[in-house]
Amino acid sequence: MSSKQGAPSLASADEQDKFITDVFEMCMKRVVQGTRDRNTPVVNFKTPEELKELVDFDLTTDGNHREDLLSLCEKVFDYSVLTGHPRFFNQQYGGLDSYGVAGSFITDVINANGHTFEIAPMFLMTEVAVLEHMLKFVGYTNGEGTFCPGGSYSNFLSMNMARLWKFPETKSTGIYGLPKLVSFCSEQAHYSAKKNSTFLGYGTDNCWVVKCDDRGKMIPEEFEKLVLKCKDEGSVPLFVTATAGTTVLGSFDPFNEIAAICSKHKIWMHVDAAWGGSALLSKKYKHLCDGVHKADSLAWNAHKMMQAPLQCSVVLFKEKGSLERAHSLNVPYLFQSDKPYDVKYDLGRNLLQCSRKCDALKLWLMWKAKGDAGFERQVDQAMANAQYLTEQIRKRPEFELVIPHPEYTNVPFWYIPPSLKGKEKNEDYFKQLASIIPTIKTRMQKSGTLLVGYTPVGKIPTFFRMTVMNDKANFSDMDFVLDEIVKNGKDL
Amino acid sequence: MSSKQGAPSLASADEQDKFITDVFEMCMKRVVQGTRDRNTPVVNFKTPEELKELVDFDLTTDGNHREDLLSLCEKVFDYSVLTGHPRFFNQQYGGLDSYGVAGSFITDVINANGHTFEIAPMFLMTEVAVLEHMLKFVGYTNGEGTFCPGGSYSNFLSMNMARLWKFPETKSTGIYGLPKLVSFCSEQAHYSAKKNSTFLGYGTDNCWVVKCDDRGKMIPEEFEKLVLKCKDEGSVPLFVTATAGTTVLGSFDPFNEIAAICSKHKIWMHVDAAWGGSALLSKKYKHLCDGVHKADSLAWNAHKMMQAPLQCSVVLFKEKGSLERAHSLNVPYLFQSDKPYDVKYDLGRNLLQCSRKCDALKLWLMWKAKGDAGFERQVDQAMANAQYLTEQIRKRPEFELVIPHPEYTNVPFWYIPPSLKGKEKNEDYFKQLASIIPTIKTRMQKSGTLLVGYTPVGKIPTFFRMTVMNDKANFSDMDFVLDEIVKNGKDL
Numbered sequence: 010m011s012s013k014q015g016a017p018s019l020a021s022a023d024e025q026d027k028f029i030t031d032v033f034e035m036c037m038k039r040v041v042q043g044t045r046d047r048n049t050p051v052v053n054f055k056t057p058e059e060l061k062e063l064v065d066f067d068l069t070t071d072g073n074h075r076e077d078l079l080s081l082c083e084k085v086f087d088y089s090v091l092t093g094h095p096r097f098f099n100q101q102y103g104g105l106d107s108y109g110v111a112g113s114f115i116t117d118v119i120n121a122n123g124h125t126f127e128i129a130p131m132f133l134m135t136e137v138a139v140l141e142h143m144l145k146f147v148g149y150t151n152g153e154g155t156f157c158p159g160g161s162y163s164n165f166l167s168m169n170m171a172r173l174w175k176f177p178e179t180k181s182t183g184i185y186g187l188p189k190l191v192s193f194c195s196e197q198a199h200y201s202a203k204k205n206s207t208f209l210g211y212g213t214d215n216c217w218v219v220k221c222d223d224r225g226k227m228i229p230e231e232f233e234k235l236v237l238k239c240k241d242e243g244s245v246p247l248f249v250t251a252t253a254g255t256t257v258l259g260s261f262d263p264f265n266e267i268a269a270i271c272s273k274h275k276i277w278m279h280v281d282a283a284w285g286g287s288a289l290l291s292k293k294y295k296h297l298c299d300g301v302h303k304a305d306s307l308a309w310n311a312h313k314m315m316q317a318p319l320q321c322s323v324v325l326f327k328e329k330g331s332l333e334r335a336h337s338l339n340v341p342y343l344f345q346s347d348k349p350y351d352v353k354y355d356l357g358r359n360l361l362q363c364s365r366k367c368d369a370l371k372l373w374l375m376w377k378a379k380g381d382a383g384f385e386r387q388v389d390q391a392m393a394n395a396q397y398l399t400e401q402i403r404k405r406p407e408f409e410l411v412i413p414h415p416e417y418t419n420v421p422f423w424y425i426p427p428s429l430k431g432k433e434k435n436e437d438y439f440k441q442l443a444s445i446i447p448t449i450k451t452r453m454q455k456s457g458t459l460l461v462g463y464t465p466v467g468k469i470p471t472f473f474r475m476t477v478m479n480d481k482a483n484f485s486d487m488d489f490v491l492d493e494i495v496k497n498g499k500d501l
Numbered sequence: 502m503s504s505k506q507g508a509p510s511l512a513s514a515d516e517q518d519k520f521i522t523d524v525f526e527m528c529m530k531r532v533v534q535g536t537r538d539r540n541t542p543v544v545n546f547k548t549p550e551e552l553k554e555l556v557d558f559d560l561t562t563d564g565n566h567r568e569d570l571l572s573l574c575e576k577v578f579d580y581s582v583l584t585g586h587p588r589f590f591n592q593q594y595g596g597l598d599s600y601g602v603a604g605s606f607i608t609d610v611i612n613a614n615g616h617t618f619e620i621a622p623m624f625l626m627t628e629v630a631v632l633e634h635m636l637k638f639v640g641y642t643n644g645e646g647t648f649c650p651g652g653s654y655s656n657f658l659s660m661n662m663a664r665l666w667k668f669p670e671t672k673s674t675g676i677y678g679l680p681k682l683v684s685f686c687s688e689q690a691h692y693s694a695k696k697n698s699t700f701l702g703y704g705t706d707n708c709w710v711v712k713c714d715d716r717g718k719m720i721p722e723e724f725e726k727l728v729l730k731c732k733d734e735g736s737v738p739l740f741v742t743a744t745a746g747t748t749v750l751g752s753f754d755p756f757n758e759i760a761a762i763c764s765k766h767k768i769w770m771h772v773d774a775a776w777g778g779s780a781l782l783s784k785k786y787k788h789l790c791d792g793v794h795k796a797d798s799l800a801w802n803a804h805k806m807m808q809a810p811l812q813c814s815v816v817l818f819k820e821k822g823s824l825e826r827a828h829s830l831n832v833p834y835l836f837q838s839d840k841p842y843d844v845k846y847d848l849g850r851n852l853l854q855c856s857r858k859c860d861a862l863k864l865w866l867m868w869k870a871k872g873d874a875g876f877e878r879q880v881d882q883a884m885a886n887a888q889y890l891t892e893q894i895r896k897r898p899e900f901e902l903v904i905p906h907p908e909y910t911n912v913p914f915w916y917i918p919p920s921l922k923g924k925e926k927n928e929d930y931f932k933q934l935a936s937i938i939p940t941i942k943t944r945m946q947k948s949g950t951l952l953v954g955y956t957p958v959g960k961i962p963t964f965f966r967m968t969v970m971n972d973k974a975n976f977s978d979m980d981f982v983l984d985e986i987v988k989n990g991k992d993l
Contacts, residue, residue, distance in 0.1 A: 121584055341957050377564065
């Protein structure tokens with residue numbers, strides 16, 4: 010515990026500035042510079058119980074003095090994961106972009122609430138600029154959008170929008186008296202499709218799951234079959250989530266075919282492009298998203314492949330006015346109409362959120378720094394890394410690809426340890442594999458050399474899900490991943 | 502436009518560090534230190550059209566070089582509102598807490614996603630610590646909670662929770678076949694109650710509005726009348742939002758009486774304490790929240806009275822296990838059960854959000870610095886300021902209170918300009934007043950001397966809504982507000 014109890018919130022202005030500056034220097038040294046050195050461990054892993062021994066988390070009546078606070082901050086750095094490290098492949102975000110960090114700092118100190126122009130003028134102007142630019146990449150010529158706290162939330166807004174598009178009266182009357190409203194997603198869609206179905210009042214039973222082909226893409230014929238079945242039952246097919254870059258396999262659904270079915274049956278088409286939307290930034294890979302401009306809405310997380318700091322999610326709508334139609338209410342204490350500026354810039358008018366972190370500025374600053382060209386290079390580099398990794402897996406007999414031709418930067422694969430090499434691929438074989446893979450991951454986690462995720466998917470047993478995004482990673486890092494797995498798995 | 506186009510994302514590591522450091526220094530000088538000087542304008546107001554002339558917001562193919570980027574950053578500071586300024590009273594947040602800023606910086610650079618312990622260990626441990634501490638203040642002895650992106654979202658989770666508590670099967674079946682589910686809130690409740698009712702499938706018609714007394718408090722007898730009416734109609738009274746610290750008038754509903762009605766009729770009681778929950782931190786004022794521990798859930802925004810940087814919202818539930826029951830799904834790619842730690846710390850398991858900004862650490866660091874005692878001082882100082890302001894309004898003949906005895910730090914009042922002094926208070930009088938008040942606000946906004954909101958409420962015509970929170974404001978600032986209004990309004 011603290012040696013000097015006291016009331017440091019009464020610290021002088023200079024002392025407070027010194028504290029912020031000390032913390033800033035730690036941020037630079039421990040993280041911004043630390044992640045550049047591949048010898049820095051990605052994580053110094055401790056269990057929750059161990060952390061409780063190492064760090065005094067408890068909050069008390071009295072405050073702590075600066076030396077104790079700085080020591081706590083050091084511990085936060087000691088035991089945090091360096092998600093910007095070029096050997097962090099555990100999730101689809103990271104990279105630690107310097108312009109993104111600078112933009113985050115500006116956003117933190119200005120500390121504006123993104124509901125009205127009056128108090129967040131520069132944030133809302135940059136939000137409009139970024140959204141307009143992203144709309145162009147999607148191909149929406151008369152669209153609009155908003156920043157959201159995460160992709161699940163973006164998907165949620167779209168699903169809600171679909172209801173108000175087809176049944177505008179539900180805004181006031183609710184869904185009582187309506188036939189069942191059914192939404193669709195593929196087997197490989199993100200779990201938010203199911204969760205959102207619950208919150209909107211439909212329940213998970215009314216989120217129907219469409220079969221995928223063996224590359225993890227929604228089968229359009231299966232989708233239409235379900236649509237017809239839904240109609241036969243007297244229910245209303247309302248909404249489909251197509252996915253650009255599925256979470257696990259990185260697959261892209263056939264958007265043109267899905268759009269044709271939606272158009273025929275008057276279904277709202279949403280594309281969850283949280284992960285794969287960034288392919289639009291690359292002339293070489295934008296074809297993966299062919300047809301997404303036909304969708305009614307599209308969710309795109311800039312905190313994933315674009316490497317903006319968390320949270321940085323966008324949802325775009327094909328038709329201007331959608332947000333206002335769905336969400337506006339009369340709120341005189343906040344959204345007055347007698348203000349000395351065009352109140353269409355009070356973006357919060359047409360949102361669910363009232364208090365809102367301003368997430369656009371950091372992305373705007375990154376875009377100003379890099380230009381489209383810079384983001385294109387990032388995407389192309391990540392793709393090159395993933396393709397190199399795929400080739401190496403093909404070449405090395407101790408590895409096996411889960412899907413033969415990954416489309417994006419997800420590279421799902423198995424490591425086959427010596428003990429299983431050449432054995433019959435029966436239930437027992439896969440059961441053993443499913444225990445070996447987590448063991449290897451844990452060993453690497455404990456040594457801090459790299460972090461990579463694993464998962465089963467449907468009937469496919471547990472495999473490593475490599476997901477490459479940080480453009481600071483290079484081909485050697487890809488080799489390192491495979492070597493490190495062999496090193497940690499060869500006795501298993 | 503930029504004089505030197507190029508590819509600055511290829512800037513060297515040193516150049517990137519220099520850029521972050523330059524921006525950090527701007528943050529300190531322009532904002533952290535700038536707000537301390539009362540002569541710094543709160544805002545340098547420009548309309549959207551003017552800003553478009555002054556700042557190049559457009560994004561292009563090529564990036565910009567560091568001098569252009571730094572000049573853009575300077576402009577962001579030039580035209581942003583200093584929400585931490587002691588004369589910013591426009592909304593219920595601000596204050597610019599140094600420890601909060603330091604905690605935000607740490608959160609930005611570590612850039613962890615708050616779904617699993619595996620990648621956000623220190624953030625989730627501090628989240629648990631802060632939640633446990635806040636539960637104690639509320640008086641929940643077996644509770645749990647989570648951080649949310651804003652108070653509307655917290656209220657939304659609670660409303661959804663109520664449905665799954667009373668009708669657990671709706672998680673899978675939806676609300677089809679159920680009688681109408683009705684929620685209640687007072688006339689003075691935050692607008693999210695209505696919006697959330699739409700998203701959950703009930704529609705705004707099924708969010709019934711309970712009358713308030715002339716202090717803006719929900720009338721319990723009116724609530725029960727509506728509950729009985731609802732039952733008579735064959736609908737189900739499901740959920741009520743009581744408010745601790747209403748947005749406009751700062752009123753506290755009678756929680757004990759509301760709890761008794763809820764208990765009798767098996768209604769989920771939620772307290773929207775986004776604004777007023779912080780009264781719990783003060784021994785002198787916690788009585789305002791008497792009875793809130795009887796509620797099933799409570800939303801509390803630490804980014805309001807506690808002055809944590811945005812976003813920092815918490816929702817607490819009386820009963821442990823609520824979140825899991827409501828939200829858990831099987832998600833093998835993220836929430837594996839074969840991890841080398843207790844997976845109950847994978848807090849994202851039981852949330853709607855997948856990607857999630859880690860909002861707890863900054864509040865934890867603030868709490869470590871100040872202790873409960875520091876927060877108590879903040880609340881007491883804000884209350885003292887509000888009470889001083891109220892007294893001055895009573896004393897000065899050119900002002901009039903909208904409610905005679907404000908309970909919290911909202912001080913709603915009218916300025917009566919010489920032209921209206923002594924006139925009959927008829928429709929025309931209030932119509933004139935409703936145009937004079939926005940005029941005065943705009944004048945102050947354009948001169949940058951202070952920012953304060955205005956609003957009508959129900960039948961009460963437009964007034965100034967002072968809302969005091971920044972404990973760096975003092976009695977002189979309160980006098981300044983009144984003097985400045987007189988100065989800008991005496992010719993009207």
